[in-house]
Amino acid sequence: MSEPASPACILHYEQIDWDRPLETAAPGTAPPAELVEAARRTGARRKKIVRGEGGFFMNRSKLPAGFRVPPHHHNHAEMLIVLTGGCVFDDGFGEAGADDTIVIPARTRYGFTCGEAGMEFLTVRLGEADTRL
Numbered sequence: 001m002s003e004p005a006s007p008a009c010i011l012h013y014e015q016i017d018w019d020r021p022l023e024t025a026a027p028g029t030a031p032p033a034e035l036v037e038a039a040r041r042t043g044a045r046r047k048k049i050v051r052g053e054g055g056f057f058m059n060r061s062k063l064p065a066g067f068r069v070p071p072h073h074h075n076h077a078e079m080l081i082v083l084t085g086g087c088v089f090d091d092g093f094g095e096a097g098a099d100d101t102i103v104i105p106a107r108t109r110y111g112f113t114c115g116e117a118g119m120e121f122l123t124v125r126l127g128e129a130d131t132r133l
Contacts, residue, residue, distance in 0.1 A: 011049055078124065
């Protein structure tokens with residue numbers, strides 16, 4: 001039996017700072033400036049919790065009521081896990097609420113608007129993704 005590539009690790013949520021996306025993004029992965037500005041203006045926030053450990057990348061996002069994420073796509077597939085609140089996706093994708101999971105293939109264009117409770121969710125990927133409007 002082979003040894004694991006690296007030891008297991010515990011990432012303590014309260015010890016991780018909220019993201020400053022334009023300052024902390026890997027080259028080529030910074031979100032579009034208009035999304036960053038909308039987040040600053042409305043109080044939307046994101047923590048990059050897992051940054052490649054074990055081959056995973058995971059963010060936790062908190063978006064206020066009515067927050068609009070415009071149509072965009074990423075170069076990596078992603079899984080969104082809604083913790084609280086919910087949203088309505090564009091283009092007939094449907095609605096998602098607390099405890100729902102959405103799987104989005106790489107390069108699939110999508111956008112959504114948060115409901116009146118806002119939305120808190122996890123994003124899980126197998127690579128650091130770029131965002132293209």
